[in-house]
Amino acid sequence: MPHLVSLALLVIVLALCLSILFFQGITGVPPLSSNATEAADVVALLKHSGLSKNVGLKERAIVYELGSGWGSLVIALARAFPAAEIRGIEISPLPYWVARLRTRDLPNVKLKRGNFYDCDLADAHAVTCYLMIKPMPKLGDFLDRRLKPRTPVVSISFWFRDRDAAAVLENSGPLGAAALYYWPARKTGAS
Numbered sequence: 001m002p003h004l005v006s007l008a009l010l011v012i013v014l015a016l017c018l019s020i021l022f023f024q025g026i027t028g029v030p031p032l033s034s035n036a037t038e039a040a041d042v043v044a045l046l047k048h049s050g051l052s053k054n055v056g057l058k059e060r061a062i063v064y065e066l067g068s069g070w071g072s073l074v075i076a077l078a079r080a081f082p083a084a085e086i087r088g089i090e091i092s093p094l095p096y097w098v099a100r101l102r103t104r105d106l107p108n109v110k111l112k113r114g115n116f117y118d119c120d121l122a123d124a125h126a127v128t129c130y131l132m133i134k135p136m137p138k139l140g141d142f143l144d145r146r147l148k149p150r151t152p153v154v155s156i157s158f159w160f161r162d163r164d165a166a167a168v169l170e171n172s173g174p175l176g177a178a179a180l181y182y183w184p185a186r187k188t189g190a191s
């Protein structure tokens with residue numbers, strides 16, 4: 001009997017690990033966590049954007065973390081903006097469940113498992129992401145359809161090439177730099 005339990009546990013762990021590869025194959029994005037400096041840069045850029053100040057007195061600022069992974073950025077945002085609601089969306093089950101565990105004591109975090117392209121985002125006061133080069137153009141088009149004009153969007157490392165960043169922080173070095181856009185932030189002359 002103990003052998004059966006160990007075997008079942010092994011199969012579950014193996015399936016979860018394979019699921020990481022599977023979802024990485026689908027999205028083209030590995031579940032890397034942002035480090036403390038990158039997260040601090042995102043927080044600083046959101047403060048610079050006036051998040052919280054731009055929200056009505058009775059309203060709660062809502063921040064969407066697209067591809068919330070193991071929860072590192074969600075946790076930094078939840079601590080930096082305790083009056084805001086941080087909504088993380090993650091497609092890969094293992095990082096999602098680990099993030100659920102890590103954020104269990106943070107009342108202002110809501111995590112959802114799924115594809116962020118299925119989310120509405122109409123109530124977003126800000127959006128954050130840390131993805132890869134390939135999904136950025138598709139994500140840009142998606143945000144064009146979903147966000148209210150001038151919604152702050154902060155991206156770590158991989159930027160929107162056809163958009164003008166309003167501010168950039170490079171405390172983690174150029175590879176971890178974070179850029180702030182006021183959506184849609186189209187470059188002059190770009191359609």
Ligand SMILES: C[S@@+](CC[C@H](N)C(=O)[O-])C[C@H]1O[C@@H](n2cnc3c(N)ncnc32)[C@H](O)[C@@H]1O
Binds near residue numbers: 024027072073116
């Ligand atoms: C590089 S990790 C960043 C994790 C987290 N944002 C952080 O900064 O610590 C990117 C995550 O985005 C997730 N992801 C990529 N495309 C997605 C999609 N369309 N819907 C939901 N999650 C997605 C991946 O599974 C991965 O865990």
